[in-house]
Structures are given as structure tokens and as C-alpha cells.
Amino acid sequence: MSRPTPRHLIAIAAGGLWIVVAAGALVAGLAYYRLPIVDRPYSELHDLFAPAGLIGHAYGILGTLMMLIGVAMYSARKRWHRLEHTGRLRTWLHVHIFLCTLGPVLVLLHTAFRFGGLISIAFWSMTAVVISGVFGRYVYVRLPKGGAGGVVPPVVLRRRRVELEARLTSAVPVTTLTIDRLFGPGVADENPGLMLSLVRAIRFDFERRRLPGRLRSELADLGLAQETATRLIPDLLSYRDERHQMLTFRPFQRLFGYWHVFHLPLATVMLLIVVLHVAVAVAFGYIWIF
Ligand code: HEM
Ligand code: HEM
Structure with a gap:
């Protein structure tokens, strides 16, 4: 630990x-x-x-x-x-x-x-x-x-996400395709409803606990050595967090306003x-x- x-x-x-x-x-x-x-x-x-x-x-x-x-x-x-x-x-x-x-x-x-x-x-x-x-x-x-x-505007967020993705894919043997396979495609709905976003966020949080174990076995399936996988997991988790923030940014900002x-x-x-x-x-x- x-x-x-x-x-x-x-x-x-x-x-x-x-x-x-x-x-x-x-x-x-x-x-x-x-x-x-x-x-x-x-x-x-x-x-x-x-x-x-x-x-x-x-x-x-x-x-x-x-x-x-x-x-x-x-x-x-x-x-x-x-x-x-x-x-x-x-x-x-x-x-x-x-x-x-x-x-x-x-x-x-x-x-x-x-x-x-x-x-x-x-x-x-x-x-x-x-x-x-x-x-x-x-x-x-x-x-x-x-x-x-302070809360950042979406344009900064998008840039930040691209940077993180570039860092992740250049520093480690993981491609955007692999990331999509691990976390599902990161495409935002045009305008997800507030309830749907809330349900997704709760599910996202519940899944997080089981995630390191799942990632470890998925990365092993992809042929990565255990040591590399262990090094990769914290980066992948923060990438997943940022990507989720991006997907829920608009509805959650609205919800926060209400x-x-x-x-x-x-x-x-x-x-x-x-x-x-x-x-x-x-x-x-x-x-x-x-
Ligand atoms: C009787 C107890 C509380 C009072 C009187 C109170 C009052 C306030 C007020 C007046 C604000 C607005 C501050 C501002 O924008 O200038 C605020 C913001 C906030 N409070 Fe409380 N609050 C209380 C308890 C709590 C609790 C228990 C939590 C969370 C567990 C909480 C979470 C927040 C959050 C997240 C913000 C918003 C931050 C932001 O917009 O920047 N508050 N609170
Ligand atoms: C959020 C803040 C507060 C709440 C919700 C609150 C609530 C109450 C309640 C429910 C009672 C009992 C009423 C009853 O017996 O039926 C009470 C009594 C009392 N409170 Fe507060 N209180 C608050 C803050 C304060 C403060 C800051 C003071 C003093 C500076 C204060 C002084 C008193 C006194 C002296 C009594 C007794 C009154 C009597 O026996 O007739 N309270 N309060």
C-alpha cells in the first residue's frame, strides 16, 4: 500500500x-x-x-x-x-x-x-x-x-484532454484505440439530460472501485508485462476521470447552476x-x- x-x-x-x-x-x-x-x-x-x-x-x-x-x-x-x-x-x-x-x-x-x-x-x-x-x-x-x-471552460478542457492523450500514448505502449477498448468510446452525446448524466456519474463512481483489477487483466490480455501495467494504471485512471469530466461538463454545469x-x-x-x-x-x- x-x-x-x-x-x-x-x-x-x-x-x-x-x-x-x-x-x-x-x-x-x-x-x-x-x-x-x-x-x-x-x-x-x-x-x-x-x-x-x-x-x-x-x-x-x-x-x-x-x-x-x-x-x-x-x-x-x-x-x-x-x-x-x-x-x-x-x-x-x-x-x-x-x-x-x-x-x-x-x-x-x-x-x-x-x-x-x-x-x-x-x-x-x-x-x-x-x-x-x-x-x-x-x-x-x-x-x-x-x-x-476555478471551473475551467470547455475549450481549455479539450486542449488538456488532447495533451493527456498524447502524453499517455507517447509515453506508454497504449494507443487511443486501446483506450477506447478499455473505457468504451469517449463520444459525448449532443445534449444528455440531467438525470441521465447523474445516473452515468454514479455508475462511473461505482465502477471505479473494481477498475484497477479489470484494467490489470485487460492489459495482460493485450500482452503488457505486469510491471508496465502497474505503472500505467494511475495514468489511465486519471485519463478516465478527465474524459468523464469532459462528457458530463455541460449537464453538470447546468445542474450546479440550479x-x-x-x-x-x-x-x-x-x-x-x-x-x-x-x-x-x-x-x-x-x-x-x-
Ligand atoms: C448550514 C450549513 C451550510 C451553509 C449555511 C452553507 C452556505 C453556503 C453558501 C452561502 C455558499 C455560497 C458561497 C459563495 O458562492 O460565495 C455555499 C457554497 C457551497 N457549499 Fe455550502 N453551506 C452549508 C453546508 C454545506 C455542506 C454540508 C456542503 C457539502 C457537504 C456544502 C457544499 C458547498 C458547495 C459545494 C458550495 C459551492 C461552491 C461554489 O460554488 O464555489 N455546503 N455554501
Ligand atoms: C442556526 C442557529 C440556531 C438555531 C436553529 C436555533 C434553534 C433554537 C431552538 C429550536 C430553540 C428551542 C426552542 C424551544 O425550546 O421551543 C432555541 C432556543 C434558544 N436559542 Fe437558539 N438557535 C440557533 C442559534 C442560537 C444562537 C446563536 C443563540 C444565542 C446567541 C441562541 C439562543 C437561544 C436561546 C437563549 C434559547 C432559549 C430560549 C428560551 O428558552 O426561551 N440560539 N434555539
């Missing part, structure tokens, strides 16, 4: 941190959350884990701050050209996802699993934004990115109601430890 890269190690550490914080916060208040709603005010845990309790309130503030920071920094990096040299957009999106999934978990614990009134609209908007985010990310990672992480119309307004609705919720809480004297 190959050694993990620093990028992998950071991802593992971030995943570990996410689980420790989410599970730790849940376990801390579990005894309270399991109590029937009517019994909660009589519990000694009420002052800690109720939405206005010392810890429950802190969960609400912290979770909301995480979401605000997660959105603000990603938006700033995406729009503010001065920040372009501060890492790839993809890395910032990972931070957005980290903060905007952990934040909602803390907000869920802040509610102590009891939702009512106007603020429940914010809660369900938040839930819908998170679910839509997972879908959006699935589409987003399939859009080909340029050096700074998705934006969903993710962003829901986040705004949530934010507006939360501002009202916080204003009401402060007006009623709930100012946490201050």
Missing part, C-alpha cells in the same frame, strides 16, 4: 477532530437529551444542556459562529482575487464543509432535539442546506478545475431568522455568561 501523503494525514486528522467534537458534545449531554421533555426542567442537567443553559447556549453560539465563518471565508476566497494565492479553492471548500457540518451538529444539540416556533424554520432550512450541500459537492467535484481551483439557486437562498433564510432569534434571546436577557 502507498504511504499517506501530508494531504491525507490532514484529512484524517480533520475527520478525527470532527468525530471527537461531535461525539463528545453529544455524549456530554446525552443523559439530558434522553429525558422526556416534561421532566427536563426538574433535572439538575437543565441549567447546563437546555437551549439557554450554560453549555446548550454555548453550543448554539459556537455552532452558528462556525457556519458564519465557514460561509464567509469561502465566499471571500472565491470572490476576492487578493486571496487567490492562499491555497486552492478546493481546500477552502473542505474547510467550508468541515465548519458547516460540525456547526449544524452543535446547533442540533443546542435545540436539545426540541423544535418549535419560527426558529424551527431556520432549523429545517439549515438541515436542507446541509443535505443540499452534500449533493452540490458531488456535482462540484465533477466540474474540472483550473490552477487556482443547485446554487437552492443552497444560497436557503442559507440566507436561515441566517435572517437566526438574527431575529438571537435578537429576541438577547432582548429576553439570555446573554450567556456576559
